[in-house]
Amino acid sequence: MSVRSTLPRSDVSAQGGAPPFGSVGMQDGATQGLASRTAEIAALDADLSARRAQVAQRRRLIIYALRLAFTVLWLGSWELSTRLNWVDPFFVGQPSGVVQRLWTWITEGTALGPLWLQAVVTMQEAVVGFLIGAALGVVFGILLGRIEVMAEVLSPFIKGANAIPRVVLGSLFAVMFGLSLWGKAATAVVLVFFVVFFNAFQGVREVDRNLIANARILGADNRRLTTEIIIPSAMTWILASLHISFGLAIVGAVVGELFGATAGLGQLIYNAGHTFDVNGVFAGMFVLAVLALIAEGLISALENRLVKWRPSRVSGEIPI
Amino acid sequence: MSVRSTLPRSDVSAQGGAPPFGSVGMQDGATQGLASRTAEIAALDADLSARRAQVAQRRRLIIYALRLAFTVLWLGSWELSTRLNWVDPFFVGQPSGVVQRLWTWITEGTALGPLWLQAVVTMQEAVVGFLIGAALGVVFGILLGRIEVMAEVLSPFIKGANAIPRVVLGSLFAVMFGLSLWGKAATAVVLVFFVVFFNAFQGVREVDRNLIANARILGADNRRLTTEIIIPSAMTWILASLHISFGLAIVGAVVGELFGATAGLGQLIYNAGHTFDVNGVFAGMFVLAVLALIAEGLISALENRLVKWRPSRVSGEIPI
Amino acid sequence: GGTANNASGASSSSSSMQPVDLKIMVGGLNKQIYLPNMLAKQLGYFDQEKINVTLVDEGSGQGTELEVVAGNVDAGSGAYSHPVELNALGKKIETICQFGIAPGEAEMVATSKSSSIKSAADLKGKNLGVTDIGSGTHTLTLALLGKAGYSGSEAHYVAVGAGNTFIAAIKNGTIDAGMTTEPTITRLLQSGDAKVLIDLRTPQSTRAALGGDYPFIGIFAKNDWVNSHKDVAQRLVNVYVKTLKWIKAHSAAEIADKMPADYLVPSKDLYVAALQNQLSIFGTDCRMPSAGPQTVLSIEQNYVSSFKGKNANLSETYTNQFANSAS
């Protein structure tokens, strides 16, 4: 207890009201002087925003540099190992060859017509499949997540269906829907649906029970409960599944094209495959990846809008 | 205020200590009489457990009945519509034909040998692919979820890679890994990995920041933080992805078998396809679905072990 | 579309023709055994017959005939064995133009094994590559073994797909020999990884190996469709007859020049060399070789387990009617 007894013990009133530091007196805490303070804070605001923008800018630069470095390392080692014949470019291709192939496609078009047309065809299929699959997944996920009995009854069927190879389904769809866009979109749907469904389902079951209780007490009917509590709360789950699903929708569209198509990036890739053109295969994959990234960017933008209420991750943790 | 004034207002001490109801006096609340109370509670316990078991039993029966009803409805309408030639059984098969085909496979074996052997082959591929894919997905998901810069640098590559059709990759893997189990497992890996990865990643980012703060304050180093806070907390996310991934692993194995195999359910299905045996195709799918459900059962058992700390969903909401 | 018109023949003048839309599905448009399809388009022969054609490419190598049966396309380009197999199942499609009289495949043997595998008889007990279990290459392999006096169960069949996966399987010894098509054959020959054991790329060698002509790729359509679209069918066969004639009159290199540049990868040389090797499978008149259907049927009946005990009415599986009246 010796430490404590060394503390200066002044009389109560002596120390009170006279804090042992300069500029900030008691006055500032009260309601007067608000105008001058507002100006001061505005200045701080501007300063802070500028500093924050600068930090963000630098950070972005670093990220881009690292991405570039990664790309160079990856493609470089690939190119090198094929040039030195450590691996056979006949089987694994060569970045320079891929670039060349892309260039030909862009400048001279592909066997099936201009490259952009193939991209448009495949993206149409993917987008339709994605929208339908995601919508079905969300609706069924929420429905089954809310209705326990329905979930238990149907879950073995859904889980079993999920194990059915899409390649096989693709050929069934090609017969059922013909060679239209719908056959390919259907293949995309069966890939997207399950991923979205399982996440939406789990998202619904993870909703904080306190919040449900509160909403019900406040008078929310089932519809309100679903739209205002369940869906916003399950939104991170649904969005997480959407991140992966657009890529899967593209995969579905391409698998669909396997069973008959007149155009599309899938056809382009299969054509290349038939003619030992591994570079062409990779070029096609590259175009698919770029398209997926563009779509992903849109989904991320959507995500930022939908979950803007969340504590931002960049600033430190606030345990209050 | 009239209501309030009608309340009986007795003297403080008069009402205190003499609650206006019978058997349960003050005595019971105190520490005496504990022994007799323990016996009473034990009796209640048994009663309660029995009643609960009964309710659970009845519930289970209803679920099974509904599942059966659903199956009958589904298969019945399928069989009927083909029998009445509303749809052509040549394209969509016929439940009775599927059963017959299964029976032949079980009793006489398949074109590729005994059915169980095909199942074992495909399951081996799927299990290996599932384990590797899930492990990689969890590890990378946690790694990238924890290390923000790494996530930002690598995410475009991963998201792009996710859009690459597995059918195309399957043929590359067949070349790279030959016809061993590994080629098919690799195809399964690239299906499982992305689903698990994105969920694990999101799961890590969803961890309650208060809990991370608390653990860090309590002295958890990075390893502890990961194993004791991040992973348990992200576990529902990871498990949700595992529910879908085993099905996808089977799909991957089957796709892998498209590019070379000596046995397996995939080859069985393709064989049926080549010989216009739609019933054989459905029979193969059925076997796949059953295997997926068995695996799913195991995963659910794992889930129940891992998240036994959660408030049970069956009882009502407890808002305390 | 054209209505039933029995009068239409080879002499039909282009001025009296109704333009018609037609969808043809091809089981691998850029594969050389399907060459007449794309070539006809490149040469403008469809336009001459006022056929507005859509060539639907089908990359999986199966399903063309199903799409035809389902009515999703008007006609398909695929192997003659499919009309035969479907006929046994009560689905009637018929070949109206037969491109070739040989399969255009070859049983390749890995160079390292070529000293011990010298004939079909040596395939017994070996690992044999086929595209898929149950696929056409599987059937042909079974037939080869059968002709050599062995039952199908006396060898191991490995599904190795086609193209790169086939080459990889030969290279790493997964299979001792295997059935595949061009340009894989030429590629293997050029790299020295494999040799031709049994060549099914010429009519002569095919007869030697299978005991008769083996009609492979052609154009088929539903019998109903053919009967109700005689005019269109005739014009279609006209196109292919002209194309086959053009093929006969030109060298492999000249043909290659007509094809889309994309088909000539990895090199035009490989494409030309491969084409040269199998150019002789293409006939000139779209006619079904007379004993061909029977050869196919008996191979199916003898060696394909799923076909055992079934029969097909061969007269329903092809018609030479249009080929005969084509110019």
Added chain:
Amino acid sequence: MAGAAIELRSVTKRFATPKGGVYTAIRDLTMEVAPGEFCAVVGPTGCGKSTTLALISGLERASAGEVLVAGEAVRGIPQGIGYVFQSDAVFPWKTVLGNVAAGPRYHGVSNWDASKQAKEWIARVGLAGFEDRYPHQLSGGMRKRVGLAQSLINNPRILLMDEPFSALDVQTRTLMENELLSLWAASSASVVFVTHDLEEAIALADRVVVMTAGPGTVKGTFAVDLPRPRNVAEIRFQPRFVQIYEAIWSQLRDEVLVSYERQKHAAAV
């Protein structure tokens, strides 16, 4: 006098424990709240106060006994109930305004009117200017007040409050208590007010129910015959207040001690 607004008849509530046993949170609890009555419930921590409210609100079902609200057995959530939860239950994806406006909107009030009402209530709980904040941007006490406004705006006939003011500083608390009393006086709501602060209980309530430790049941009920309207800040200094306080405290102290000692030394069932 009309029937009781809330009635619990020999209610028992048990929970399953992790080891497969059963824990009795409430045992044979009987209590009544008259229409328009302000009833405070006090008791040692963990005695089952929150569980009691959960039973009344219909969020939990009793293991035995009957719970009646407005004379009807509780199945689901009774009409016209309000509940201020002990732990945070505001919606994290809604702003303060959205949270407070939720109740009226759920009852079919137009968005515009709901917002207007909500703004009034936000000001009433001292959060004017924070309308567009999300809950994670508020302090603990502020979140609590959002929850308060959220419940009160619905003008419930039955108001269940679980330690609503425990996170507030003494002054804000006094202000809120007075606000609550005047709101209650203007309505005819029946209030069940759980608190661990006996002074608060007496200052606000018509009647104070003391619960026993361990499996909770009613130890005693005390009428508080202090005149209304009351000023919470001043009423504590009245001699009658002190008298009541001491009477209740003598009972409560026993229970708290029992609870504490038992928890400290013996294993719970």
Added chain:
Amino acid sequence: MAGAAIELRSVTKRFATPKGGVYTAIRDLTMEVAPGEFCAVVGPTGCGKSTTLALISGLERASAGEVLVAGEAVRGIPQGIGYVFQSDAVFPWKTVLGNVAAGPRYHGVSNWDASKQAKEWIARVGLAGFEDRYPHQLSGGMRKRVGLAQSLINNPRILLMDEPFSALDVQTRTLMENELLSLWAASSASVVFVTHDLEEAIALADRVVVMTAGPGTVKGTFAVDLPRPRNVAEIRFQPRFVQIYEAIWSQLRDEVLVSYERQKHAAAV
């Protein structure tokens, strides 16, 4: 006298608001805590008390100014710190025992020893018998005590406590307060104790810091020269206690009123 255990020098903390503006939670706050000192912080709700603790703990970074712990600028979490959070922060997937044993285990104590220590602490906070419960099976006050044991078991040099007793009934609270004082006396920990209860602040602390409303800063510092050891239940009745109380209250009341009025009628910046 050694350097301060905790020092905040003209610290400012701003948060981004949803509308893109900036909200200043703490402005130019300067304060010191000596080694071994028990320092209580009081202030109107929402004034920045929790934020101040977050800054000291290194969980938040100051927008301007310096935060020093044991003479060193805070980067990351300083060694030997303990933090009892205002809101629930116990791990829901661990039992009570697992939660309390976490700290020692993180510091390399064997599982066995950690369990033994944890059991002692669980008994000390009055939760014996609840070792195998999961947090969602506890009452609000029980969870709070789990958090308390979790922090105290680490025997921190610097202990930050954010309204640790606000969910407890008066008696349990008094017991816990006395427990805390005796633990603190046996250690040489520096404590920053946030509370909204001025009586509690005075009863426990060597020094009481009063924070202003709005952007929080220090309004005044008051030494509490009551003798130790103290009995929390009795000290309130000493005349010196009342004297100090009134001195602090006169300042605090102003701030609370300012805060309340401002929030009620003006929009925050």
